[in-house]
Amino acid sequence: MVSSLFNDTLLVNTQSHDYPIIITQNSDMGAQIAPYIRGKQVLIVTNDTVAPLYLEPLQTTLSHDFDVAVCVLPDGEQYKNQDSINQIYDVLMTHHFNRDVTLVALGGGVVGDMTGFAAASFMRGVDFIQIPTTLLSQVDSSVGGKTGINHPKGKNMIGAFWQPRMVLADMSTLTTLPARELSAGLAEVIKYALIMDADFLTWLEEKLPAMMALDLAVLGEAVKRCCSYKAKVVAQDEREAGQRALLNFGHTFGHVIETHEGYGNWLHGEAVAAGMVQAAVLSEMLGWLNQSDVIRIKNVLAQANLPTTPPLIATETALGLMGHDKKVKRGQIRLILLKSLGEAVLTTEFATEQLRDVLTPATC
Known part of the structure; x- marks a missing residue:
C-alpha cells in the first residue's frame, strides 16, 4: 500500500x-x-x-x-x-x-x-x-x-x-475494504471510461494493478476523474430526463441479475460488470463495436477480478424483470449501448430477438 x-x-x-x-x-x-x-x-x-x-x-x-x-x-x-x-x-x-x-x-x-x-x-x-x-x-x-x-x-x-x-x-x-468490494467499485470506474472517455480506459488498463494494490494516490485520481465526469452530467440533467441515463450503462442487465439472484448475492458492481459485457455484445451485434472492442472490455473487467458472464436466467424471466426497469418508456425497453469505446447512447435500435440472444449466457 x-x-x-x-x-x-x-x-x-x-x-x-x-x-x-x-x-x-x-x-x-x-x-x-x-x-x-x-x-x-x-x-x-x-x-x-x-x-x-x-x-x-x-x-x-x-x-x-x-x-x-x-x-x-x-x-x-x-x-x-x-x-x-x-x-x-x-x-x-x-x-x-x-x-x-x-x-x-x-x-x-x-x-x-x-x-x-x-x-x-x-x-x-x-x-x-x-x-x-x-x-x-x-x-x-x-x-x-x-x-x-x-x-x-x-x-x-x-x-x-x-x-x-x-x-x-x-x-x-x-x-x-474487502478485495471483492474493491473490485465491485472498479466496475463503476471502468463504466465511466467505456461511456465517456476512451483515453481513461487506456489509463485504467495501465493503473489497475496499482489501484488493486491500494495505491491511494492513484485511487484518489480515479475517484476525482469519475466524480468530475458525473458532476458534469448531473449539472446538465439532475433528474435523469436525458443524458444522465447514460450513467446506467450495464445497469439494466445488471439489475436483472441482482433481482433474480437475490439482493446481495451478486454485488452491484459484479452484476454491472456482467451487464456491461452483455450491453457490449449487443452493441457489436448492431455493428457499433467490433469483436476486439468486446474482448478489450472483457479483459479489463477480468483484470479487475470481475465476472464477465451472467448467471443462468431464463430468457423470459430476464425480459420480465427488464420490464420493471425505470428506463422503460411506453412499454418499450430502452438500453444504454456503445456507439464506440468512450461513446454511449440510449436507444431502442435493437430487435427483440437480438436482445433475447444476448440474454442467453453462452452468447457472452
Missing part, C-alpha cells in the same frame, strides 16, 4: 443547490463535515460493518457541537428496504429531531441511498451529508442525489432525487 497524500475538491452544480466533493485521506471526518451542518441536530446512519471502524471518532468530534444520535443498520443489499427506513425514522422520532436535523450517511451505497431517502422524506425534506466508505459509492452513488430502496420486484424502484449538502470521500477508508 502506497501512502502518497491526495487532496482535492470538486464542485457539483445542480438546480437544487451546489455542493462540494472533498477527496482526501486520513481526515478528521467530523471536522471536515461540521461546517456544512446548519442546525444543531445530527443523526449518523451507518451499518454494523462500518460502525466499528469509523463511527466512534466521527461521533466524538461532532458531539462537541451537536446533539448526535446514531442508527446502526444491518449490512447488506437485502436490507435496503422500507423496514430499514422505518428504523431511521424511529430514531429521528425518538430523539424529537425536527427540520433542523442533518443526516450523515457513513457507509457504502446502500447506507447512502437509504439515508438520502430518509432525509428526502422525513418532514418532507432535511439536510444530509455523504461519507462514502466504498470505492463504488465514492465514484457513483454518493454523487448526484439519487436516493432510494429496493422492492422485491425491482431494484431502486422507490426513491427520490435529493442532493446532499456535501460529500467527503476519504481514500483511507478503502484500506479496510
Whole structure:
C-alpha cells in the first residue's frame, strides 16, 4: 500500500443547490463535515460493518457541537428496504429531531441511498451529508442525489432525487475494504471510461494493478476523474430526463441479475460488470463495436477480478424483470449501448430477438 497524500475538491452544480466533493485521506471526518451542518441536530446512519471502524471518532468530534444520535443498520443489499427506513425514522422520532436535523450517511451505497431517502422524506425534506466508505459509492452513488430502496420486484424502484449538502470521500477508508468490494467499485470506474472517455480506459488498463494494490494516490485520481465526469452530467440533467441515463450503462442487465439472484448475492458492481459485457455484445451485434472492442472490455473487467458472464436466467424471466426497469418508456425497453469505446447512447435500435440472444449466457 502506497501512502502518497491526495487532496482535492470538486464542485457539483445542480438546480437544487451546489455542493462540494472533498477527496482526501486520513481526515478528521467530523471536522471536515461540521461546517456544512446548519442546525444543531445530527443523526449518523451507518451499518454494523462500518460502525466499528469509523463511527466512534466521527461521533466524538461532532458531539462537541451537536446533539448526535446514531442508527446502526444491518449490512447488506437485502436490507435496503422500507423496514430499514422505518428504523431511521424511529430514531429521528425518538430523539424529537425536527427540520433542523442533518443526516450523515457513513457507509457504502446502500447506507447512502437509504439515508438520502430518509432525509428526502422525513418532514418532507432535511439536510444530509455523504461519507462514502466504498470505492463504488465514492465514484457513483454518493454523487448526484439519487436516493432510494429496493422492492422485491425491482431494484431502486422507490426513491427520490435529493442532493446532499456535501460529500467527503476519504481514500483511507478503502484500506479496510474487502478485495471483492474493491473490485465491485472498479466496475463503476471502468463504466465511466467505456461511456465517456476512451483515453481513461487506456489509463485504467495501465493503473489497475496499482489501484488493486491500494495505491491511494492513484485511487484518489480515479475517484476525482469519475466524480468530475458525473458532476458534469448531473449539472446538465439532475433528474435523469436525458443524458444522465447514460450513467446506467450495464445497469439494466445488471439489475436483472441482482433481482433474480437475490439482493446481495451478486454485488452491484459484479452484476454491472456482467451487464456491461452483455450491453457490449449487443452493441457489436448492431455493428457499433467490433469483436476486439468486446474482448478489450472483457479483459479489463477480468483484470479487475470481475465476472464477465451472467448467471443462468431464463430468457423470459430476464425480459420480465427488464420490464420493471425505470428506463422503460411506453412499454418499450430502452438500453444504454456503445456507439464506440468512450461513446454511449440510449436507444431502442435493437430487435427483440437480438436482445433475447444476448440474454442467453453462452452468447457472452
